[in-house]
Amino acid sequence: MGKLSYERHCAEITDQASLLVSALNGADLGVQVPSCPDWTLNQLLRHVGLALSWTDEMIREKRPEVDMTRNKAVDVSGYADEKASVVGPWIEETATSLTSALLAVDSDEMIATLYGNPGPKLWARRMAQETVIHRWDAVNALGVPFELDLDLAADSLTEWAQFALPFAFFRWPTETAALVGPGNTVHLHATDIDCELVLDLTEPRPTLREGHEKAAVAVRGPVTELMLLVYRRRSVDGLEVFGDRDLLDRLLASVRF
Structure with missing residues (x-):
């Protein structure tokens, strides 16, 4: 993946x-x-x-x-x-x-x-x-x-979802507990390379799926910008956001690495 x-x-x-x-x-x-x-x-x-x-x-x-x-x-x-x-x-x-x-x-x-x-x-x-x-x-x-190769940026985004996200739930359980709930999913959709990730926060341990599906909130943009977003190096301004913006904001505020 x-x-x-x-x-x-x-x-x-x-x-x-x-x-x-x-x-x-x-x-x-x-x-x-x-x-x-x-x-x-x-x-x-x-x-x-x-x-x-x-x-x-x-x-x-x-x-x-x-x-x-x-x-x-x-x-x-x-x-x-x-x-x-x-x-x-x-x-x-x-x-x-x-x-x-x-x-x-x-x-x-x-x-x-x-x-x-x-x-x-x-x-x-x-x-x-x-x-x-x-x-x-x-x-x-x-x-x-x-500048960053698109495939390397996509790998960085995916590694964050596979490594940093669950690490944050383990390291800061009190802060991340509020992210867990029915239907709490986040879709990261790169527009310049085939990379779509779904972060499933419906259970205490987050899981990751690859592909396109409807989520509580979706973010679309160039893959490097998505990578910088989840690493909290840039704001969401200038990216397309659909759905539950509050869930996205809470995710970005809670998951640091």
């Missing part, structure tokens, strides 16, 4: 990291990042690189399960006054190392598992899309144009 191959995800880790770094030429890393207001660009970049490094370590050491205590990407408050000429090459080297580690193992090997899912396959996709969304954060802060 909207998934790229394992090899494509691995390649995108390095490709997206390189695109991110290429936007940093002459940049002031001390600028604030509007979409991540607690971070400067310096801290955003360190977050990306440390997340890649943490994943690389798990895969190379073949840890059986995810160890969140070793994830140094969570707190980047101490980073300041670094130069792009230092941070940029480090991110690219870290991305290359992770890609190499992922390609050296079987995609279904039960290492770095999360919720019983094989780690290599899950983390290749997660780190590719992590780099995509934070590349947008960086170029948006710098006023640089952002």
Whole structure:
């Protein structure tokens, strides 16, 4: 369902990291990042690189399960006054190392598992899309144009629905409980690529279906804009909305990642 191959995800880790770094030429890393207001660009970049490094370590050491205590990407408050000429090459080297580690193992090997899912396959996709969304954060802060392949944007949208949405219900059960109810479905309809997703919120655990069907609320627009919408990087203004706008607003307010 909207998934790229394992090899494509691995390649995108390095490709997206390189695109991110290429936007940093002459940049002031001390600028604030509007979409991540607690971070400067310096801290955003360190977050990306440390997340890649943490994943690389798990895969190379073949840890059986995810160890969140070793994830140094969570707190980047101490980073300041670094130069792009230092941070940029480090991110690219870290991305290359992770890609190499992922390609050296079987995609279904039960290492770095999360919720019983094989780690290599899950983390290749997660780190590719992590780099995509934070590349947008960086170029948006710098006023640089952002472009994304449609199939990669569709994969990002689908990964959010398959991973971030249920994670939010697990992580913030009180906030997301109000989204659950009879008939509560959300249809995301891309207008520039064949990608239509239905988020079913009728039960405590959200489920995902692919295809066109009537829902309580539907949102139509270019796939990259839908991806930015669910990641709360843009407002719904300019997209077509049909049906229960309140349900959509509550979903976007409750599901953060």
